[in-house]
Amino acid sequence: MKYILMMTGNKSDFDGYAKWSKEDLQANVAFMRAFSKELKHSGVFVSTEGLGWPSEARLVRAGKDGEPVTDGVFPESKEFLAGYWIIDVENPEQAYKIAARVSQAPGAGAKSANMPIEVRPILSSHADLGL
Amino acid sequence: MKYILLMSGTAAGVAGYHARSKQEIEAHMAVLHRITKDLSESGEFVATQGLAGPNEAKVVRGEKNGVPVTDGIFPESKEFLLGYWIVDVPNAERAYAIAGRISAASSNMPMEVRQFATYEATSR
Numbered sequence: 001m002k003y004i005l006m007m008t009g010n011k012s013d014f015d016g017y018a019k020w021s022k023e024d025l026q027a028n029v030a031f032m033r034a035f036s037k038e039l040k041h042s043g044v045f046v047s048t049e050g051l052g053w054p055s056e057a058r059l060v061r062a063g064k065d066g067e068p069v070t071d072g073v074f075p076e077s078k079e080f081l082a083g084y085w086i087i088d089v090e091n092p093e094q095a096y097k098i099a100a101r102v103s104q105a106p107g108a109g110a111k112s113a114n115m116p117i118e119v120r121p122i123l124s125s126h127a128d129l130g131l
Numbered sequence: 132m133k134y135i136l137l138m139s140g141t142a143a144g145v146a147g148y149h150a151r152s153k154q155e156i157e158a159h160m161a162v163l164h165r166i167t168k169d170l171s172e173s174g175e176f177v178a179t180q181g182l183a184g185p186n187e188a189k190v191v192r193g194e195k196n197g198v199p200v201t202d203g204i205f206p207e208s209k210e211f212l213l214g215y216w217i218v219d220v221p222n223a224e225r226a227y228a229i230a231g232r233i234s235a236a237s238s239n240m241p242m243e244v245r246q247f248a249t250y251e252a253t254s255r
Contacts, residue, residue, distance in 0.1 A: 049135070052247060059242070079210065100199035122180050
Protein backbone atom coordinates (compact mmCIF):
# COMPACT_ATOMS: atom_id res chain seq x y z
CA MET A 1 0.00 0.00 0.00
CA LYS A 2 1.18 3.46 -0.82
CA TYR A 3 1.41 6.11 1.90
CA ILE A 4 2.32 9.78 1.76
CA LEU A 5 4.38 11.31 4.59
CA MET A 6 3.82 15.05 4.71
CA MET A 7 5.94 17.61 6.47
CA THR A 8 4.03 20.82 7.10
CA GLY A 9 4.47 24.06 9.00
CA ASN A 10 2.89 27.48 9.40
CA LYS A 11 4.57 30.70 8.32
CA SER A 12 6.32 31.24 11.66
CA ASP A 13 7.74 27.69 11.51
CA PHE A 14 9.19 28.50 8.09
CA ASP A 15 10.56 31.82 9.41
CA GLY A 16 12.28 29.73 12.08
CA TYR A 17 13.81 27.35 9.50
CA ALA A 18 15.13 30.34 7.56
CA LYS A 19 17.12 31.29 10.68
CA TRP A 20 18.84 27.94 11.10
CA SER A 21 22.62 28.14 10.92
CA LYS A 22 24.32 26.88 7.77
CA GLU A 23 25.69 23.91 9.76
CA ASP A 24 22.24 22.96 11.09
CA LEU A 25 20.76 23.22 7.60
CA GLN A 26 23.57 21.10 6.15
CA ALA A 27 23.10 18.46 8.86
CA ASN A 28 19.37 18.37 8.10
CA VAL A 29 19.94 18.06 4.35
CA ALA A 30 22.52 15.31 4.91
CA PHE A 31 20.01 13.44 7.05
CA MET A 32 17.26 13.82 4.43
CA ARG A 33 19.54 12.61 1.63
CA ALA A 34 20.69 9.58 3.63
CA PHE A 35 17.08 8.90 4.56
CA SER A 36 15.86 8.94 0.93
CA LYS A 37 18.81 6.75 -0.07
CA GLU A 38 17.94 4.26 2.63
CA LEU A 39 14.29 4.16 1.48
CA LYS A 40 15.50 3.48 -2.07
CA HIS A 41 17.77 0.65 -0.91
CA SER A 42 15.03 -0.97 1.11
CA GLY A 43 12.72 -0.88 -1.92
CA VAL A 44 9.91 1.20 -0.37
CA PHE A 45 10.75 4.51 -2.06
CA VAL A 46 8.27 5.91 -4.61
CA SER A 47 8.99 9.65 -4.74
CA THR A 48 9.93 12.73 -2.74
CA GLU A 49 9.65 16.44 -3.42
CA GLY A 50 10.46 19.63 -1.55
CA LEU A 51 8.27 22.68 -2.14
CA GLY A 52 9.17 26.33 -2.53
CA TRP A 53 8.65 28.76 0.35
CA PRO A 54 5.16 29.85 1.49
CA SER A 55 5.92 33.37 0.22
CA GLU A 56 5.65 31.89 -3.29
CA ALA A 57 2.31 30.20 -2.62
CA ARG A 58 -0.82 31.45 -4.39
CA LEU A 59 -4.43 30.43 -4.02
CA VAL A 60 -6.09 30.15 -7.40
CA ARG A 61 -9.77 30.15 -8.31
CA ALA A 62 -11.41 30.48 -11.68
CA GLY A 63 -13.11 33.79 -12.49
CA LYS A 64 -16.45 33.90 -14.32
CA ASP A 65 -14.93 33.48 -17.76
CA GLY A 66 -12.49 30.84 -16.49
CA GLU A 67 -9.44 33.10 -16.12
CA PRO A 68 -7.38 32.41 -12.99
CA VAL A 69 -7.85 34.72 -9.99
CA THR A 70 -4.86 34.52 -7.63
CA ASP A 71 -4.56 35.42 -3.96
CA GLY A 72 -1.39 35.37 -1.89
CA VAL A 73 -2.80 36.29 1.52
CA PHE A 74 -3.12 33.45 4.02
CA PRO A 75 -4.18 33.34 7.68
CA GLU A 76 -1.28 33.02 10.17
CA SER A 77 -2.51 29.56 11.15
CA LYS A 78 -2.34 28.26 7.56
CA GLU A 79 -0.31 25.06 7.32
CA PHE A 80 1.94 24.90 4.30
CA LEU A 81 3.27 21.68 2.86
CA ALA A 82 7.06 21.78 3.07
CA GLY A 83 7.74 18.48 1.36
CA TYR A 84 6.66 14.87 1.15
CA TRP A 85 7.73 11.29 0.63
CA ILE A 86 5.60 8.60 -0.98
CA ILE A 87 6.46 5.08 0.12
CA ASP A 88 5.10 1.65 -0.75
CA VAL A 89 4.90 -0.50 2.39
CA GLU A 90 3.04 -3.52 3.74
CA ASN A 91 1.01 -1.84 6.46
CA PRO A 92 0.39 1.49 8.23
CA GLU A 93 2.68 0.52 11.13
CA GLN A 94 5.64 0.40 8.77
CA ALA A 95 4.65 3.83 7.40
CA TYR A 96 4.43 5.25 10.96
CA LYS A 97 7.84 3.83 11.81
CA ILE A 98 9.40 5.51 8.78
CA ALA A 99 7.55 8.78 9.59
CA ALA A 100 8.97 8.65 13.14
CA ARG A 101 12.47 8.55 11.67
CA VAL A 102 11.85 11.67 9.58
CA SER A 103 10.39 13.34 12.64
CA GLN A 104 13.74 12.87 14.36
CA ALA A 105 15.69 14.69 11.64
CA PRO A 106 18.19 17.13 13.17
CA GLY A 107 16.97 20.71 13.52
CA ALA A 108 18.28 23.92 15.09
CA GLY A 109 21.28 23.36 17.37
CA ALA A 110 21.57 19.78 16.00
CA LYS A 111 18.65 18.79 18.25
CA SER A 112 15.91 16.60 16.81
CA ALA A 113 13.25 18.93 15.41
CA ASN A 114 10.59 16.33 16.43
CA MET A 115 8.42 17.64 13.62
CA PRO A 116 4.95 16.16 13.30
CA ILE A 117 4.62 14.12 10.08
CA GLU A 118 1.14 13.56 8.66
CA VAL A 119 0.68 10.06 7.24
CA ARG A 120 -2.15 9.11 4.84
CA PRO A 121 -2.83 6.29 2.41
CA ILE A 122 -2.72 7.22 -1.28
CA LEU A 123 -5.77 6.25 -3.31
CA SER A 124 -4.78 3.59 -5.82
CA SER A 125 -7.79 4.50 -7.95
CA HIS A 126 -10.99 6.46 -7.72
CA ALA A 127 -12.66 3.15 -6.86
CA ASP A 128 -11.26 3.77 -3.36
CA LEU A 129 -13.72 6.67 -3.07
CA GLY A 130 -16.47 4.08 -3.03
CA LEU A 131 -17.71 4.80 -6.54
CA MET B 132 9.57 24.75 -14.17
CA LYS B 133 7.70 22.35 -11.98
CA TYR B 134 4.70 23.47 -9.98
CA ILE B 135 2.45 21.55 -7.62
CA LEU B 136 -1.30 22.30 -7.53
CA LEU B 137 -2.69 21.33 -4.15
CA MET B 138 -6.36 20.69 -3.46
CA SER B 139 -7.20 20.82 0.25
CA GLY B 140 -10.34 20.72 2.35
CA THR B 141 -11.67 20.23 5.85
CA ALA B 142 -13.19 16.98 7.14
CA ALA B 143 -16.64 18.64 6.92
CA GLY B 144 -15.99 19.60 3.29
CA VAL B 145 -14.99 16.03 2.46
CA ALA B 146 -18.14 14.68 4.20
CA GLY B 147 -20.21 17.10 2.08
CA TYR B 148 -18.54 15.84 -1.06
CA HIS B 149 -19.27 12.21 -0.19
CA ALA B 150 -22.92 13.15 0.43
CA ARG B 151 -23.25 14.05 -3.25
CA SER B 152 -24.94 11.60 -5.61
CA LYS B 153 -22.86 8.98 -7.36
CA GLN B 154 -23.65 10.68 -10.70
CA GLU B 155 -22.39 14.05 -9.46
CA ILE B 156 -19.15 12.54 -8.17
CA GLU B 157 -18.63 10.58 -11.38
CA ALA B 158 -19.25 13.71 -13.47
CA HIS B 159 -16.65 15.59 -11.38
CA MET B 160 -14.13 12.74 -11.73
CA ALA B 161 -14.72 12.64 -15.49
CA VAL B 162 -13.78 16.33 -15.79
CA LEU B 163 -10.66 15.80 -13.65
CA HIS B 164 -9.65 12.84 -15.83
CA ARG B 165 -10.21 15.00 -18.91
CA ILE B 166 -7.92 17.74 -17.50
CA THR B 167 -5.22 15.15 -16.72
CA LYS B 168 -5.55 13.77 -20.26
CA ASP B 169 -5.23 17.27 -21.77
CA LEU B 170 -2.12 17.91 -19.65
CA SER B 171 -0.60 14.61 -20.82
CA GLU B 172 -1.27 15.53 -24.44
CA SER B 173 0.27 19.00 -24.04
CA GLY B 174 3.35 17.45 -22.41
CA GLU B 175 2.83 19.38 -19.15
CA PHE B 176 1.74 16.45 -17.00
CA VAL B 177 4.17 15.11 -14.40
CA ALA B 178 2.08 13.35 -11.75
CA THR B 179 -1.21 13.33 -9.90
CA GLN B 180 -2.35 11.58 -6.75
CA GLY B 181 -5.52 11.45 -4.71
CA LEU B 182 -5.22 10.89 -0.98
CA ALA B 183 -7.41 8.78 1.30
CA GLY B 184 -9.93 10.60 3.51
CA PRO B 185 -9.06 12.64 6.63
CA ASN B 186 -10.40 9.83 8.86
CA GLU B 187 -7.35 7.79 7.87
CA ALA B 188 -4.87 10.56 8.66
CA LYS B 189 -2.39 10.20 11.53
CA VAL B 190 0.22 12.58 12.79
CA VAL B 191 3.43 10.79 13.71
CA ARG B 192 6.32 11.90 15.87
CA GLY B 193 9.36 9.90 16.87
CA GLU B 194 10.08 9.31 20.53
CA LYS B 195 13.68 9.35 21.76
CA ASN B 196 14.19 5.66 21.04
CA GLY B 197 12.62 6.06 17.59
CA VAL B 198 9.25 4.56 18.50
CA PRO B 199 6.48 6.18 16.45
CA VAL B 200 3.84 8.03 18.46
CA THR B 201 0.64 8.48 16.45
CA ASP B 202 -2.22 10.89 16.96
CA GLY B 203 -5.43 10.99 14.96
CA ILE B 204 -7.19 13.95 16.56
CA PHE B 205 -7.23 17.14 14.49
CA PRO B 206 -8.87 20.53 14.98
CA GLU B 207 -12.04 20.99 12.91
CA SER B 208 -10.37 23.80 11.00
CA LYS B 209 -7.54 21.50 9.88
CA GLU B 210 -7.09 21.53 6.12
CA PHE B 211 -6.29 18.12 4.72
CA LEU B 212 -4.54 17.62 1.42
CA LEU B 213 -7.05 15.83 -0.81
CA GLY B 214 -4.92 15.44 -3.89
CA TYR B 215 -2.41 17.13 -6.14
CA TRP B 216 -1.22 17.60 -9.69
CA ILE B 217 2.41 18.24 -10.61
CA VAL B 218 2.87 20.10 -13.89
CA ASP B 219 5.92 21.19 -15.82
CA VAL B 220 5.17 24.57 -17.40
CA PRO B 221 7.11 27.59 -18.71
CA ASN B 222 5.85 30.05 -16.09
CA ALA B 223 3.65 30.59 -13.03
CA GLU B 224 0.83 32.09 -15.13
CA ARG B 225 0.38 28.80 -16.99
CA ALA B 226 0.30 26.93 -13.65
CA TYR B 227 -2.38 29.39 -12.41
CA ALA B 228 -4.41 28.86 -15.58
CA ILE B 229 -4.40 25.08 -15.07
CA ALA B 230 -5.29 25.53 -11.39
CA GLY B 231 -8.14 27.82 -12.44
CA ARG B 232 -9.47 25.13 -14.73
CA ILE B 233 -9.38 22.51 -11.97
CA SER B 234 -11.03 24.99 -9.58
CA ALA B 235 -13.80 25.76 -12.06
CA ALA B 236 -14.45 22.02 -12.43
CA SER B 237 -14.51 21.56 -8.65
CA SER B 238 -17.17 23.91 -7.23
CA ASN B 239 -14.68 26.78 -7.45
CA MET B 240 -12.50 25.24 -4.72
CA PRO B 241 -9.33 27.24 -4.16
CA MET B 242 -6.19 25.51 -5.44
CA GLU B 243 -2.86 26.26 -3.81
CA VAL B 244 -0.04 26.62 -6.34
CA ARG B 245 3.61 26.31 -5.35
CA GLN B 246 6.85 25.93 -7.18
CA PHE B 247 9.18 23.10 -6.22
CA ALA B 248 12.21 23.92 -4.17
CA THR B 249 15.07 24.82 -6.47
CA TYR B 250 17.57 24.60 -3.62
CA GLU B 251 18.37 21.12 -2.37
CA ALA B 252 17.44 21.76 1.21
CA THR B 253 14.48 19.46 1.54
CA SER B 254 14.81 16.44 -0.67
CA ARG B 255 17.03 13.91 -2.44
